[in-house]
Amino acid sequence: MSEIQRTLVMVKPDGVRRRLVGEVISRIEAKGYDICELKLFTIDDDLARRHYAEHTEKPFFGELVAFITSGPVAAMVVEGPEVIAAVRRIMGPTNPLEAPPGSIRGDFASAMTENLVHGSDSPKAAAREVDLFFGESL
Numbered sequence: 001m002s003e004i005q006r007t008l009v010m011v012k013p014d015g016v017r018r019r020l021v022g023e024v025i026s027r028i029e030a031k032g033y034d035i036c037e038l039k040l041f042t043i044d045d046d047l048a049r050r051h052y053a054e055h056t057e058k059p060f061f062g063e064l065v066a067f068i069t070s071g072p073v074a075a076m077v078v079e080g081p082e083v084i085a086a087v088r089r090i091m092g093p094t095n096p097l098e099a100p101p102g103s104i105r106g107d108f109a110s111a112m113t114e115n116l117v118h119g120s121d122s123p124k125a126a127a128r129e130v131d132l133f134f135g136e137s138l
Contacts, residue, residue: 002081006036007120008129009078009087013071015116016040020108021074024117027090027104033080037134040074050132067113075133084126087119 011021048065055061092103096115099106109115120126
């Protein structure tokens with residue numbers, strides 16, 4: 001049997017502005033995954049900097065922080081078998097030009113800087129991000 005995992009999924013400010021929160025949730029639920037926690041809020045500067053801490057020294061760090069704090073996000077904890085890899089397939093590659101049709105980014109995103117969604121990329125990142133956004137891992 002596949003390992004049951006939890007992961008953070010976030011609809012970024014561009015996705016919220018474009019009213020795609022329901023679409024993202026529908027695609028996740030259609031695959032049989034559960035939304036355990038969900039909240040809509042605007043990320044403050046401190047949380048944004050902690051979330052993107054691994055990019056602090058990169059030249060695009062300021063742009064990441066400015067974008068993610070530019071409006072509300074819909075953050076959720078998603079649970080299910082091998083959910084981390086599955087959600088990343090549902091989202092598609094970070095670069096929407098490489099994302100296949102049928103993926104969220106392939107269908108709706110057009111720029112790498114505003115690519116609609118975030119999903120944890122590993123079990124370690126998922127645990128850190130769920131804790132960061134929702135308190136201790138559920």
